[in-house]
Amino acid sequence: MAHAIEVAGLTKHFGPVKAVDDLSFTVDEGRVTGFLGPNGAGKTTTLRMLLGLVNPTSGSATVLGQPFPALRDPVHTVGAVLDGGMLHPGRSGRNHLRTLAKASGIGSQRVEELLQLVALADAAHRRAGGYSLGMRQRLGLAAALLGDPKVLVLDEPANGLDPQGIRWLRDFLRQLASEGRAVLISSHQLAELGQTADDVVVIAKGRSVAQAPLQDIMSRARGGGVRVAGPDVRRLGDILYQAGARVSGDPTQITVADRTGEEVGRVIAEHQLVISELVPIGASLEDVYFELTGGGAGGPS
Amino acid sequence: MINVVNSELFKLRTTRTFLALFGIALAIVLVASICICAFVNFNGEDVSNEILGIVFGPIVRALALVIGILAVTNEFRHGTITPTLLVVPDRVRLMLSKLVAVLALALALGFVSGAIMVGSSAIFGELRDFDGSQYAGALLIGMTVGTALNAALGVGVGVLVRNQVGAIVGILIYGFILEDLIGLIPWVRDWLPKYGLGGVSNALSGVYGDDADFLSQPVAGLLLALYAAIVMAIGLVVMRRRDVTA
Ligand SMILES: Nc1ncnc2c1ncn2[C@@H]1O[C@H](COP(=O)(O)OP(=O)(O)OP(=O)(O)O)[C@@H](O)[C@H]1O
């Protein structure tokens, strides 16, 4: 069975600029994959190549085993929101969706359903030129969902959304993934994906710098570790110390610098210890992110 | 393909620019046809349809070109090309659908404009006793086909030159100024005024009878269709290789 999305050796040069450089990754069904990188890292270019909008210099990108332009039924296979407004300012939101629905033989019933879903029903008759950034994003999302697609590709969909909107989106994406769909979502903030993504692909300057389940990435944190408190922590500390872990602390509370919460939990279970608290500590998501993407680089360069 | 053409027709209907251009074209033709037919003092040899054809041919032609160009370049200007290509990834199919939609609308526009001219001529010719019927058939056909082909040419130009302002300014400057100027150069003078866009479009309007400086109406129609097809074909080849980054 082909991966939902498979990117292999993808490269794009814009003149002298290597926007994407030999990038490979896969996205599977039933999972939300975060696609992370600082400004200019090549996220949008990668997604546009995946969707047949930008021609790769070399390499390939396929959706369910086929290049996007070769899909027999693109609308029902892939839905995408790419960055930016991308609306005709003089056309109403409803008519915008209808132009897309008509082109793929989808009825206006579905358009109304989606306007309800993204909470735009009341504004749908207004000219899109007057929409706020968040409203444009919602309309874009509605367009992506027209064909109830199996694969969703979202380029910074949280841009312009208010906190309620972001939470709604997060829950919605989780729900889509739980229905067995594949979701690829780009962002330049690791924290934003913290509660959404299962896996992350991190790129910097067009190259892949990390690909792993989000949990792994987080536990890679520099100076991370776990803090444990409770009656048996002294014994726990001894056991871990003998196993070669870096342990510090006092009789009521210890810090284990180089073990994950799960690893410590296993030791606790194995030795039937009693604890009252086990907290992962260490670097914030931001720190991890900066470490992966090469310090504070990125941003205006 | 039918779905895509439908969607394109719907796009054209749901923006003010198109409705305005159509309205302006028809209003100019209607008001000015009636004024000319009602008030101009024709003398014995004048044929009202000929005058209408010469006056309105270039105006409707320019509007048709602009309509065709807008149908394509609007998508690039506003970035709607991205969502559109996500629904219809085959660029050739998309652009051909636009061509069909624009052709349909331009045929209607040309036919109605022609009918207004021929109609005013006939009615006032009867009332004021001048020859209002000569060239009627040729003018009606010429307006219908000429408008459609110029709109098709506009679509081709839009596919080739995505920049809206560039495409419109470019084609209008070439078609209405440059071509006439270049046509003054001695060596070019022999063929450009006859075979260029302006000359062919004028010949297509059908009101020049047997004038040897103009091609016959059917030949002019075929030649203009060929020009439009060539521009469209080059545009499609270029369009397929292009990166859509906005
Ligand atoms: N059409 C283009 N022409 C030239 N260079 C381009 C073009 N599109 C992108 N680039 C360059 O390619 C690189 C990657 O850009 P891209 O938009 O893919 O980054 P991104 O990760 O999406 O950034 P952001 O977080 O700001 O959206 C940048 O250096 C950019 O300047």
Ligand SMILES: [Mg+2]
């Ligand atoms: Mg981007």
